[in-house]
Amino acid sequence: MDITVDEHIIRIVTVAPHGRIDAFNAATLRGRLDELLNEGVNRFVLDLSDVPFLDSAGMAVLISLLKRARQSGGDVKLVWPAEEAARRILRLTKFDRVFAMSETADMALNSF
Amino acid sequence: MTEVDTVRLDLPATHKYLNVVGACIGELLERVEGLHEPTVLTYNIQLAVHEICANIVDHAYGEKSPAGRIGITFTLQPVTRTMHVDLHDTGAAFDAERYQEPDLDAAQVRGYGLFLVKELMDDVLYETEANGNHWRLTKQL
Numbered sequence: 001m002d003i004t005v006d007e008h009i010i011r012i013v014t015v016a017p018h019g020r021i022d023a024f025n026a027a028t029l030r031g032r033l034d035e036l037l038n039e040g041v042n043r044f045v046l047d048l049s050d051v052p053f054l055d056s057a058g059m060a061v062l063i064s065l066l067k068r069a070r071q072s073g074g075d076v077k078l079v080w081p082a083e084e085a086a087r088r089i090l091r092l093t094k095f096d097r098v099f100a101m102s103e104t105a106d107m108a109l110n111s112f
Numbered sequence: 113m114t115e116v117d118t119v120r121l122d123l124p125a126t127h128k129y130l131n132v133v134g135a136c137i138g139e140l141l142e143r144v145e146g147l148h149e150p151t152v153l154t155y156n157i158q159l160a161v162h163e164i165c166a167n168i169v170d171h172a173y174g175e176k177s178p179a180g181r182i183g184i185t186f187t188l189q190p191v192t193r194t195m196h197v198d199l200h201d202t203g204a205a206f207d208a209e210r211y212q213e214p215d216l217d218a219a220q221v222r223g224y225g226l227f228l229v230k231e232l233m234d235d236v237l238y239e240t241e242a243n244g245n246h247w248r249l250t251k252q253l
Contacts, residue, residue, distance in 0.1 A: 020131065022127070022130065022131070022162065022166075023127040023130060023162075023166040023169070023170070024127035024128055024130060024131070053134070053155075053158070053159070055159060055162055055163060055166065055225075056163060056166070056224040056225035056228060057166065059224050060221045060222065060224070063219050063220065063221045064221055066219055067219060067221075083151075083155070084151070084152060085151055085152040085154075085155030085156065086155070088152065089155075089159065089228065092228070092231055093214075093216060093224055093227070093228070094216040094217065097217075098219045
């Protein structure tokens with residue numbers, strides 16, 4: 001009996017910014033994410049649990065990442081910010097419908 | 113709040129110091145008693161004012177932004193329990209006709225800034241002045 005065993009390793013990268021994501025530092029996050037995309041990563045967990053403030057420039061980085069990841073067959077899962085006010089902004093802008101949201105990074109990883 | 117309090121900031125038009133604006137709003141609202149959901153209210157005002165400032169840096173001043181200034185006046189009105197935030201700049205005028213509301217059902221990169229301002233504040237006024245632009249954001253406290 002021949003048995004074929006194939007192992008498939010799916011690479012998922014967790015990115016956890018610590019601190020504000022705003023017009024001043026969004027480019028730093030974008031640059032790091034671009035590096036990962038250029039390495040071929042297309043499945044991301046973006047852990048926002050330690051992000052106390054997210055502005056529209058930061059939101060643009062998230063959407064750009066989502067588009068590029070999905071274009072190459074991947075996806076982006078978000079971990080909710082701890083800050084309730086920041087969560088409300090993600091609901092207001094319907095980011096919680098565009099992205100799959102999780103309470104923890106582990107839950108986000110397991111949802112792939 | 114018992115009397116009208118006014119605080120003024122004069123900032124260089126760069127993203128670098130926009131965190132100062134949020135900190136100032138947070139400290140001002142710390143002194144206001146009886147706020148409903150103070151953390152959320154503070155965050156919402158911080159984000160709205162931040163978005164207008166970022167818009168001034170990116171669009172009113174654009175490439176000239178490091179040389180520009182943003183004047184911000186915070187006014188707490190005790191009788192009406194409102195906060196007014198007046199922002200002045202000397203950059204290019206805001207072109208309201210080019211602004212498009214974001215389609216929230218489609219993932220899109222741009223357009224959330226002014227949408228957030230309108231959603232988070234009770235009133236948003238924009239006008240051109242002889243020396244530039246004036247935004248007035250108002251929030252019931």
